Amino acid sequence: MAIKERKEREKQDMRNLIIESATQLFLKHGYDKTSIRNIADDIEYSPATIYLYFKDKDEIFYVIHENAFVILDGLLRKNQSIENPIERLHAIGKTYMQFAFDNPDYYDLMFIMRAPLSQIKSEEQWKSGECAFGYLIDTIGECLDKKLVKPVDKMLLSISTWSFVHGLVSLYIRERMCIVPMEDSQIKQMLDVAVENYVENLRA
Amino acid sequence: MAIKERKEREKQDMRNLIIESATQLFLKHGYDKTSIRNIADDIEYSPATIYLYFKDKDEIFYVIHENAFVILDGLLRKNQSIENPIERLHAIGKTYMQFAFDNPDYYDLMFIMRAPLSQIKSEEQWKSGECAFGYLIDTIGECLDKKLVKPVDKMLLSISTWSFVHGLVSLYIRERMCIVPMEDSQIKQMLDVAVENYVENLRA
DNA sequence: GTTTTTACTAAACACTGTTTATTATATTTA
DNA sequence: TAAATATAATAAACAGTGTTTAGTAAAAAC
Structure with missing residues (x-):
């Protein structure tokens, strides 16, 4: 069942990717001016995808x-x-x-x-x-x-x-x-x- | 030219009305949750009217x-x-x-x-x-x-x-x-x- | 009484966070 | 290997935001 572990890893990678992008945008423009759409654009995914990884x-x-x-x-x-x-x-x-x-x-x-x-x-x-x-x-x-x-x-x-x-x-x-x-x-x-x-x- | 003065008074009255409503809403719900539309609803004018009195x-x-x-x-x-x-x-x-x-x-x-x-x-x-x-x-x-x-x-x-x-x-x-x-x-x-x-x- | 100015608003624009229905892909089962 | 299932991603929509524009009635000036 190595696939499950890989999936788990990929899920965590995606979370990290989102957090890294969010942190970078946030430190550049501040929290309020960092929108979900900005993050989505930055990581080249749709906004809805972010909601699969964060509530x-x-x-x-x-x-x-x-x-x-x-x-x-x-x-x-x-x-x-x-x-x-x-x-x-x-x-x-x-x-x-x-x-x-x-x-x-x-x-x-x-x-x-x-x-x-x-x-x-x-x-x-x-x-x-x-x-x-x-x-x-x-x-x-x-x-x-x-x-x-x-x-x-x-x-x-x-x-x-x-x-x-x-x-x-x-x-x-x-x-x-x-x-x-x-x-x-x-x-x-x-x-x-x-x-x-x-x-x-x-x-x- | 008393009309001009009356108009001036009415303009100030309207500003006061807006501020009173805004203050009351703001003290009840906080600043962020007080929208222009909320204020407009409260004073029974359209949102655009508020922009005639405040930038x-x-x-x-x-x-x-x-x-x-x-x-x-x-x-x-x-x-x-x-x-x-x-x-x-x-x-x-x-x-x-x-x-x-x-x-x-x-x-x-x-x-x-x-x-x-x-x-x-x-x-x-x-x-x-x-x-x-x-x-x-x-x-x-x-x-x-x-x-x-x-x-x-x-x-x-x-x-x-x-x-x-x-x-x-x-x-x-x-x-x-x-x-x-x-x-x-x-x-x-x-x-x-x-x-x-x-x-x-x-x-x- | 006609023209001009003023007061107001409906509708739109460009955003926001978030949800839903749908599609394409990857995995599992037969 | 082929069909069934589960997963991942998204387009589109919803309800909200501040703000602007174009258009309409009413009041004031002539």
Whole structure:
């Protein structure tokens, strides 16, 4: 029954083809402007074919979403070599911010876009997300354990830290920082300083 | 030439009618799910008529956007009676957050939605936005002048403070707080504590 | 009373995500 | 090998979107 396995492989290949095309189009033009017909044109199949491999557009969204979390998680964990946890925390913040500026469309998809909840709400699926957030919690836990930062509830500090950097990044990405009377390069520089300042302020 | 004036009045009335209907529909179903045809049905005119009063959907978006900023600005300034600027800052943060939770669709429109830049980028139009943000800057300036908070660049602290609360609020509104293993009411409570904790940490 | 301007709309255009009925091909069975 | 069945792909349609165009009634100006 090698045919069944080949078919299974071909099915997965087709899914990969669709995801690759969708990701590329999405990173070039953004999610909203990537239509099923665009993807179909790109892979030279009819639009209806895509629905043989994915339930709907949300399911494609979700796979890209999952991939993005794997990428971010990998980047964040590259800071594991930094021994001092508060310095590591600082590096994590900078890495997170850099990821957002390098891949604004990924960031949008991950943390800003109104998400297809049916897919995301299930906790299983958030695994890689929980993983990245879990890494932040662990690092902050280490800072607290070693009394390097002022004592405070671990979860509170984790949410606060994430929210702080997300706030800076998302206001920038969604172009609300334009009310600040500064040039773009100056603003980006200030956002960097803001993260630095925030982490320094946590110190015990 | 009273006819011309009456016509002008009628034109403005029609614009108001459209905006009122659009706002009501938008607050009920969200922006994306409010179509020009929905508005047209509601006011009992043809869709094409709306284009005689507004250039496009973005222009309707922008008027609602402007109105929302007037509302928020008014709410924030109600805290002016609080004399201690750092306590006022705390109150402003809580008011901002309450506004977001009470009017998530307004908040979305104001600070999260991908905005029609053509309208918003022009600084004139951001007037009320600048006004609300200006009020934050002024309050923080007062805190700095009176040496109630640790010395730091005024603009940096203003952006940081805004970003912090925006981060908390926007992650909640766009349902990313679901990775935190807590119930909704607990999360909301924690967000409140986070703001309190943040302001306390600023103290000199 | 005739002309001109204004207010409005039906219908169309070019899109969107998605579904259905149909066809051609590949696989299985007799 | 030939007929029956299962699979893969698609053309066409459905219901929706924002927006434009051409045409019609009513109001205002002359």
